Amino acid sequence: MDHGIASAGSGGKLLEIRDLVVQYPSTNGWLTVVDHVSISVGRNDIVCIVGESGSGKSVTVQAALGLVQPKGGRVRSGSVKFDGQELVGMSNRQLNRIRGDAVGFIFQEPMSSLNPAYTVGDQIAEVVRRHRGVSRQDAWKRAVAVMDRVHIASAASRANDYPHQFSGGMRQRVMIAMAIACDPRLLIADEPTTALDVTIQARILEVLEELQAESGMSVLFITHDLGVVAEIARSVVVMYGAQVVEAAPVDELFRNPRHPYTSGLLEAMPQVALDRGHAPVAIPGVVAQAHAWPKGCRFHPRCGYCQPEICAVAPVPLVPDDHGYVRCSRASELRSVLGKAATERTIPVMT
């Protein structure tokens, strides 16, 4: 079963990030913001990376495609293979041929990703011309066709409009159209619905799922919202403190979370608290920060199951188990406790 982690047996995957270490400079030397992260995305797969701010979820993916170096960051070690091709160490010129073509991107803020001075049709057509070398006319036709595919009504005339003439949800659909204009094999979506209203989010997720099912492209979806994960993911990688703490197929992750952080995130959700008729169970403390990672398990100062003599001593390895991977010294002891909480959380569904 797919669990979203690149391991010895996962060769032939579309994207394989292995042992990636990313650092940013600070006044106290290099800070490690991605710490030996391995993620794999199969063909025709949807993998979600879930984590809070500072977990390293976005930086992992940006670094994999050479997008942290312009911001001063560096890939210290590790390997990123896209369709068998090593991306780490590749020149910007070579990467530019992959980015926007075989790999499409959608970011959180559609307004800041679109140029306000050009019509959206021009901007989509430019991507097509750049990567496909087709005529202006054909590129424009393609732009209209992809706008139509993301269900923008009267696409042929709307292609002549400027970004400010679109609403937030429509702009994000324009971004999706641009990302899929060259039929990418991998679509990277970094919090694409976070800035949108829930009703608009529901529609964007629906469009993404439909496009994925039609084209068979793979999707790597980054989010902090476990509700969105449940909606769209097939396998899930949970990150905390620059590390992967758990990875599993989606049903397994929600029904049998093995890491106290995953379980805690679920307990903290308002919908779960509502369902169970009590106040949400908050995770105490604050999110761990790169300049002061806690010793041992990085989650231990906030963990209700922490035993300092076990958890606060040495770094905890990410180990495989029967459904995926987990980084917790007490994982096998806690199995039944966390599993019981999950059973109470989820209600049986009548079929």
Next chain:
Amino acid sequence: MSAPCLQVDDLHVKYPIGASAFGKPKWLHAVNGVSLRIDPGETLGLVGESGSGKSTTGLAILRLVKPFSGSVRLGDTDVTRQSNAGLRGLRRRMQIVFQDPYSSLNPSMTVEQLLDEPLQIHAQMSKADRRAAIGGILEAVGLHAGYAARYPHEFSGGQRQRIAIARAMILYPELVILDEPVSALDVSTQSQILNLLKAIQDKSGTAFLLVAHDLAVVRLMSPRVAVMYLGEIVEEGPSSRVYDTPGHPYTAALISAIPFPDPVRQRSAERLILRGDLPSLMNPPSGCRFRTRCPFAMDVCATEAPPRVPIDGGGVAACHLHAHGPRLAGRSVQTLLAARTAEARSVAMARTP
């Protein structure tokens, strides 16, 4: 019935935006006839999408924007008719916590200075008493007293929101407007802040108007809720009733849009996904303002404003479905959804040989 803490009647907020070709002023009607009531110590939730006018309503109650017409009463004081001097006195009785704790705290002031300012302006207290009050409120919001000398940038988002709550609460106001108090925070700290707000309210008896887009958060925090769409309240009532058996299709869509953190349940869930965008407030649809996105819209919806109909289990909804078409007469719109799904299933069954 006890005297309400806050009574809002037929509140209108309009912004003038330029003039048409013939010099007639054009108006953006952000809040269109909103009426609310909050009892002392109660929380009322106000939900809606961006552009629904929920935040503007909150700001107009505090008179941070000037209402066009209508009345806002805090206790026995008419807020809409206060002079600037009168408003200053009202500030200690009503406060606000903003969404973004990164921009709502002055970065050049320490926590102590931030908390001392309202006391200096509004309370005749000695320096020692003020210091004691600051220590007390910091403890109440779960921050160490030693943090008083620090600056906002030294804190995480959740901690900053605690400081903002401390500043709003330090004068023990009668009413606090919470404008999306947790939506800028990390998931793991959101529920800390929600639980903190409840605990503080239990002790202080302060009334809250909780403005939020997340119906699940509102349902957790407030026994009553009002749902806004395009400047109008389309449904209100007890939160449990509104959440479980919505009487307005917009409310039903809002609820079904919140993804539930359980993939199995999510796959089998009844979804009501809205097509189209929020219409412009410059040119709202005739009749019912929701009709352009409503999956159940009928002819009457374009011509007549919907009546406010009592809904089974409490509260009201402004929707024609209760008097026309399916004539729900107070039943939940979910009965329509269920019927639609059953119909789709039977069509699918008929197709398979």
